[in-house]
Amino acid sequence: MKSLSYGRQWIDEDDIAEVVNVLKGDWLSQGPTVQLFEASLAEYIGVRETVVFSSGTAALHGAVAAAGLREGDGMLTTSMTFAATANAALYMGAEPVFTDISRDTLCMDPIEAKIKLSKSPRKIKAILPVSFAGYPFDIEPFRAMAGEYGAVLIEDACHSLGGVRGLRDGKPRKVGRDADMTAFSFHPVKHITTGEGGAVATDDAEYARRLRLFRNHGITRSAGEFEEEAEGPWHNEMRMLGFNYRLSDIQCALGLSQLRRLSMFIAKRRELAEMYRSMFAGLEGVCLPPSLEGHAWHLFPIRVGAEIRAALFAHLTENDIRPQVHYIPVPMHPYYKKRFGYKKGDFPEAERYYESALSLPLYPSMERADVEKVVSCIESFFGEIGRGRQ
Ligand SMILES: Cc1ncc(COP(=O)(O)O)c(C=O)c1O
Helix, strand or coil, rough: CCEEECCCCCCCHHHHHHHHHHHHCCCCCCHHHHHHHHHHHHHCCCCCCCECCCCCCHHHHHHHHHHHCCCCCEEECCCCCCCHHHHHHHHCCCCCEECCCCCCCCCCCCHHHHHHHHHHHCEEEEEECCCHHHCCCCHHHHHHHHHHCCCCEEEECCCCCCCCEECCCCEEEEEECCCCEEEECCCCCCCCCCCCEEEECCHHHHHHHHHHHHHHHCCECCCCCCCCCCCCCCEEEECCCEEEEECCCHHHHHHHHHCCCHHHCCCCCCCCHHHHHHHHHCCCCCCCCCCCCCCCCEEEEEECCCCCCCHHHHHHHHCCCCCEECCCCHHHCHHHHHHCCCCCCCCHHHHHHHHHEEECCCCCCCCCHHHHHHHHHHHHHHHHHHCCCC
8 A cells, every 4th residue: 555645746647648749749848838838827827927947946036036136135934934935035145034924824924024024124125925835824914015115025835826815705816816926836746746847927927028038048039129139030149147947848748737637636635634624623632724715735734742743753654654844944944044043942933833743644646544544543643642532
């Protein structure tokens, strides 16, 4: 039997056939499947443009570059995220300014964000909250702050493709429509995969143009953008320093095929999260993650006592269940501590959360029996330490 890991891809025969089709064709990269995937993704989210990248990290790098972040600027972000979120600022010579998280959402705390914005000695050029675990936090306060402080709002939605906001107000909007730019990841544990891959969604044509330029060495082939007179049909111009952050047609074929099943993937994730929630009811010692209609449920992070978390992790692993811990708060990594002087206690909510967090298996091909196995394994652990069900 396959071990249950905290996340995994779901590849079917259609996915394989679509990839093989591209492999047999003329374009392995920079071909029509890239444009098709971008157009389909934009349609799914409900934005004018998406620009695909070779990873979510590259997508974030592209977004901060398009936002104009440069040396000396600040970028407000959350301490409870993957390092790639904050690293995006460093790539530009800018500095991440971290906030603690709100206990209710596990996402950036808007009250602290406001304080950090008003006190920052640096110009905060971008605000970059993360919809942690897939939770579609209320983005309005951050939009207001971005407006007030002249910052660009970039959502790191690497956990929340397919999430929906505004359901309570009867104005449903897919995650990806509310920020100036929104970054996604297509890593195998994410909602859809291209192996490695990512995208930025935006309604702004100028951001999309900059993103495309950045993804391709900073080189343009559009005659309308040339600064100098074209010397022939081969003419192209490097206009800025960019990277090769392209996603291949092979990967986009997989992405397109996966996208067709995204609604089903999300529905399954929501069903599984509900199963966990009802099966854990009454089990003292397990604190469930915040839930909200429209949640994309990338992760199912429970909290247990910090003193038993490592033992529970080991107990699950011994039973062929592979949980994960998301995340060591970014400023607590040695690199950040050494470079910026952060120390234990600087982000109390995020640190407390990290000490007790455990992400349980959650991926769409899981079945009820898998959820039962995880829950009963946790129950047996609590039974052994004398903290069984009431
Ligand atoms: C919140 C967050 N941001 C950014 C990334 C980077 O995405 P990628 O792995 O596709 O580079 C990840 C990846 O796990 C992530 O979880």
